[in-house]
Amino acid sequence: MSVEDYRINAFVRSVLVRRWIDTSRMDFGTSNGVVYLKGMFRQTYRRRICDELEEEEDLVRVVHRLEKDIRSISGVKDVIFRLSNFEKKSGKWTRRVTTLT
Amino acid sequence: MDKKSHDVDVMPGGLRVVLDIMNEVERVITEELEMHPRFPDLHNRLGLIRFKQGKFDAARVCFETAVRINRTYSVARFNLGYALAELGRGVEAESLFVEALGEDTRPQALGALACLRMKEKKYDEAAAHLRDGAAASPRSALFPHNLGIAYFLLGDRDAAMARLAEAVRLCPPYGEVFAEFGLIQDGRLCTEAFREYIGGHEFNPFLHELHDQMGHAYAANGLFAQAEGEYRLSLRAMPSLANYYGNLALIESAQDKEDESLAHLRKAVEAEPDSVKACVSLGFEYSARGMAQEAAEQFEAARALKPGYPDVRYNLSLLYLEMGRQDEALEELRVALKVNPGYLVARNSLAFALFKKGDLDAALDEYRKVVAGGLCSSDILVNMGIILREKGALDKAVECFDKAVSLNPGYAPAYYQLGLAYQAKGQKEKARRAWKAYMDRAQEDAEMQDVRKNMTE
Structure with missing residues (x-):
C-alpha cells in the first residue's frame, strides 16, 4: 500500500470521537490515502449555546473543522463526504434541505 | 429530583449559560427518538432518566415500550422490574426477575432479587441471593460490594469489611471511592460514613448507562472533573473496569493526554479481556501510533469475541494489507x-485490494458496485480507468479519467493516467496536454520523471 491506510483510519476515528460524533450513524474508511465518510453527521453531545440559530451555525462549523482536521492528517490525499444531512456547495457547508413528499 | 447544573463558558469574555446535564442527555435521546421511534434502547434510556428523576410511573411506561418492541431486551425487562419495585408492585417485579433466573442473565436476576429483599429489610435473604450471585459471577465486584452492605445492615461489621475488601480486590477504583467517603478509618468500618454511603447508593446497576451519558455530556462541554465524577458513579452502580477505564481514556484523549489515554485503554483490556469495546479502542490507539502488530492482536481478539462485527473485520483487513x-x-x-x-x-477497500493483487476483473466489478451505491472519488475513477485501459477499452478509460479530473481538478494522478490513455490511442497532443496538467499539480517523483521522458519522445 502506498500509505498506511490503517493508520489514517485510526486518526479519522480519533477525530470523530473527540468531537463526539456518533460513529454508529456514519461509516468511515480509508483506501489508498483517500478518506470516505458516509451516513448521517450527528454530534451526540456538544458545547451548549443559548441561541438556537448560533447553535446551528456552530454545528456547520464543526463539519467544516472536521473536514479540515481530516485533511490535515498525514498521508491523506482526498476526503470524500457523502453525508445525508450536510452538503458542501461552492466550498461552503450547509445543512441539506429535505423536502417532504 | 436529582438535578445537576453547571455554568459553562460560551464565548471568550461573553455569555454564560447554565447547563442542566440531565436535560442535555434527555435532549439527545428525544432527538434520536424523533428519528427512530422504534429503537427500544432509546426508550430504555429515556426510562432511566425518568427513573433517576424519581418519576417511576413514567419510567415504567418507557421500559414497557422498549420491551414491547423487543420482548428479549433483558436490560429493559430488568429496568421495568426495578421501576415496578419502586412503585410498590413488588410481586410483578419479582415475577420478572424470577423469569430471568433461568436465562443467561442469572447473576443480574440474583442481584435484582437481592434488591427486592433489601427493600423489604429481609437482609438475610438478600445476602443469600448475593452469595449465589457471587458464585455465579465470581469476577464481578458488584456482589461482594452489595454483600458488604447487606452484612452491615445485619450488624455483622467484620463480614461487611471482608466483603468490601474483596470488592476492592476485584475492582481497585472502589478503594478510591471508599476513601472519598471515609468508609474505613483506622482499619475499622466507620458506621456513620457507611450509612451515608448506603443512602446514596443506586441498587439498579443499569443506571450506570445514564451516568456514562451524563459524563459524556459534561466532557463535551469541557467539564472534565464533573465528567469523571459521573464515570465514578457509573462504576459504583455497575463495577465494569473496562467501561470505567474506557471512559477515563475518553476524557484524557479530549485533553490531548495521549499517553494517559493509552494507559487507561491498556488497563481496560487487562481488566476485562472479553470486552469488545475495550479491545477495539486499544486497537485503534495502537493503529494511530503505527503499532500494526499490537493493533492486529486487539482486533483479532475483538473478532474472536464478536465474529459478526463488520467494523472489526474492516479495520483488521486494513492492518493485514x-x-x-x-x-x-x-x-x-x-x-x-x-x-x-x-x-x-x-x-x-476490497476493490482496491483486488486491484493491487492484479485481479482486475473482480476489482472492476466491485468498483462498479461501489459507484452504483453512491460512493465515488477521483481515486476510484482512476483505478477503474487503469483497469479499462489494461483491458483495451481505451474510450471508456478516457471517460473515467475525464470524470476523475472533473470531480477533483487538483488530483494529479488522473491527468497522468489520462495522458497514458491518450498515448495508447495515438493522440500525442492530447497526451502532452494531460501530462502538462499533471506536472503543474504533482510533486517531483519517479512518475514525474517518466512523464518528462514521455513528453520529449
Whole structure:
C-alpha cells in the first residue's frame, strides 16, 4: 500500500470521537490515502449555546473543522463526504434541505 | 429530583449559560427518538432518566415500550422490574426477575432479587441471593460490594469489611471511592460514613448507562472533573473496569493526554479481556501510533469475541494489507460484506485490494458496485480507468479519467493516467496536454520523471 491506510483510519476515528460524533450513524474508511465518510453527521453531545440559530451555525462549523482536521492528517490525499444531512456547495457547508413528499 | 447544573463558558469574555446535564442527555435521546421511534434502547434510556428523576410511573411506561418492541431486551425487562419495585408492585417485579433466573442473565436476576429483599429489610435473604450471585459471577465486584452492605445492615461489621475488601480486590477504583467517603478509618468500618454511603447508593446497576451519558455530556462541554465524577458513579452502580477505564481514556484523549489515554485503554483490556469495546479502542490507539502488530492482536481478539462485527473485520483487513497478508485481508473484507452488503467503504477497500493483487476483473466489478451505491472519488475513477485501459477499452478509460479530473481538478494522478490513455490511442497532443496538467499539480517523483521522458519522445 502506498500509505498506511490503517493508520489514517485510526486518526479519522480519533477525530470523530473527540468531537463526539456518533460513529454508529456514519461509516468511515480509508483506501489508498483517500478518506470516505458516509451516513448521517450527528454530534451526540456538544458545547451548549443559548441561541438556537448560533447553535446551528456552530454545528456547520464543526463539519467544516472536521473536514479540515481530516485533511490535515498525514498521508491523506482526498476526503470524500457523502453525508445525508450536510452538503458542501461552492466550498461552503450547509445543512441539506429535505423536502417532504 | 436529582438535578445537576453547571455554568459553562460560551464565548471568550461573553455569555454564560447554565447547563442542566440531565436535560442535555434527555435532549439527545428525544432527538434520536424523533428519528427512530422504534429503537427500544432509546426508550430504555429515556426510562432511566425518568427513573433517576424519581418519576417511576413514567419510567415504567418507557421500559414497557422498549420491551414491547423487543420482548428479549433483558436490560429493559430488568429496568421495568426495578421501576415496578419502586412503585410498590413488588410481586410483578419479582415475577420478572424470577423469569430471568433461568436465562443467561442469572447473576443480574440474583442481584435484582437481592434488591427486592433489601427493600423489604429481609437482609438475610438478600445476602443469600448475593452469595449465589457471587458464585455465579465470581469476577464481578458488584456482589461482594452489595454483600458488604447487606452484612452491615445485619450488624455483622467484620463480614461487611471482608466483603468490601474483596470488592476492592476485584475492582481497585472502589478503594478510591471508599476513601472519598471515609468508609474505613483506622482499619475499622466507620458506621456513620457507611450509612451515608448506603443512602446514596443506586441498587439498579443499569443506571450506570445514564451516568456514562451524563459524563459524556459534561466532557463535551469541557467539564472534565464533573465528567469523571459521573464515570465514578457509573462504576459504583455497575463495577465494569473496562467501561470505567474506557471512559477515563475518553476524557484524557479530549485533553490531548495521549499517553494517559493509552494507559487507561491498556488497563481496560487487562481488566476485562472479553470486552469488545475495550479491545477495539486499544486497537485503534495502537493503529494511530503505527503499532500494526499490537493493533492486529486487539482486533483479532475483538473478532474472536464478536465474529459478526463488520467494523472489526474492516479495520483488521486494513492492518493485514499493511502487513502484506493480502489473502487474509480479502477474506476479512468478504466476511464484513457478507454481514453488511451495503458497507461501501469496505467494498471500496476490497476493490482496491483486488486491484493491487492484479485481479482486475473482480476489482472492476466491485468498483462498479461501489459507484452504483453512491460512493465515488477521483481515486476510484482512476483505478477503474487503469483497469479499462489494461483491458483495451481505451474510450471508456478516457471517460473515467475525464470524470476523475472533473470531480477533483487538483488530483494529479488522473491527468497522468489520462495522458497514458491518450498515448495508447495515438493522440500525442492530447497526451502532452494531460501530462502538462499533471506536472503543474504533482510533486517531483519517479512518475514525474517518466512523464518528462514521455513528453520529449
